[in-house]
Amino acid sequence: MSSIAVLHVDDEPNFLDVATEILEQQSSKLNVITAASAAEALDCLATTRVDCLISDYRMPGKDGIELLKAVREEFPDLPFILFTGEGSEAVASDAIAAGATDYLRKGHGTERYELLANRIENAVEQYRTNQRAAELERVRALVSSIDQALIRASSLSEIKTRVCEIISDSEPYRHSSLANTTDNIQN
Incomplete structure (x- = not known):
C-alpha cells in the first residue's frame, strides 16, 4: 500500500503534536496533516487530497459528528474515524449512524495508536479497493x-x-x- 494522507482534527494542539508523532512511528505509510477545528478541516479537505480523516468528538464550533455529516455531503465514502476521549455507547451509535467508518476511544500508551494506525490502513485499503472496483x-x-x-x-x-x-x-x-x-x- 502506498502513502496514506491522514487528516487529524482535534482542538488540543499538544495532543495533535504527540498523536501525529506516535501515529507516524506506528506506520511509515502514514503522513498526518493536522487541523485544530472542524472549519479548518473542511478548508483542508477542499484543497488537499486526504485518504482518511480522524476527528475528536468534543470540539468548539462543530463537534465530531457535525463534522462527519459535513464531510459526508462532499465525500460520502472517505474513511472517517471518530477518535475521542469523550466516549459512550450513545456517541458511538451516533457516529456509526452518521456514517463513521470506525469509532475508537483515546487511551494511554502506544497500543492505542498501534490499533488506530491499523484501523486507518484497513479502512483506506478498503476505500481504495472500492474506488478501483467502481x-x-x-x-x-x-x-x-x-x-x-x-x-x-x-x-x-x-x-x-x-x-x-x-x-x-x-x-x-x-x-x-x-x-x-x-x-x-x-x-
Missing part, C-alpha cells in the same frame, strides 16, 4: 455501450456519432469540453 465497472459499462453502438451502427458516420455521444456522456467527460466537441468530430 472505476473498473465504469470502464466496463462504457466499453459495453460502445460495443453495442458498433454492432447497431449502419455507417461510419453513425459509428462516429454514437461513440462520441457515449464517451462525452460518460464520467469523467460529462462536464468537460469533450462534450462540446462531439459536433466537430462528427463532421
Whole structure:
C-alpha cells in the first residue's frame, strides 16, 4: 500500500503534536496533516487530497459528528474515524449512524495508536479497493455501450456519432469540453 494522507482534527494542539508523532512511528505509510477545528478541516479537505480523516468528538464550533455529516455531503465514502476521549455507547451509535467508518476511544500508551494506525490502513485499503472496483465497472459499462453502438451502427458516420455521444456522456467527460466537441468530430 502506498502513502496514506491522514487528516487529524482535534482542538488540543499538544495532543495533535504527540498523536501525529506516535501515529507516524506506528506506520511509515502514514503522513498526518493536522487541523485544530472542524472549519479548518473542511478548508483542508477542499484543497488537499486526504485518504482518511480522524476527528475528536468534543470540539468548539462543530463537534465530531457535525463534522462527519459535513464531510459526508462532499465525500460520502472517505474513511472517517471518530477518535475521542469523550466516549459512550450513545456517541458511538451516533457516529456509526452518521456514517463513521470506525469509532475508537483515546487511551494511554502506544497500543492505542498501534490499533488506530491499523484501523486507518484497513479502512483506506478498503476505500481504495472500492474506488478501483467502481472505476473498473465504469470502464466496463462504457466499453459495453460502445460495443453495442458498433454492432447497431449502419455507417461510419453513425459509428462516429454514437461513440462520441457515449464517451462525452460518460464520467469523467460529462462536464468537460469533450462534450462540446462531439459536433466537430462528427463532421
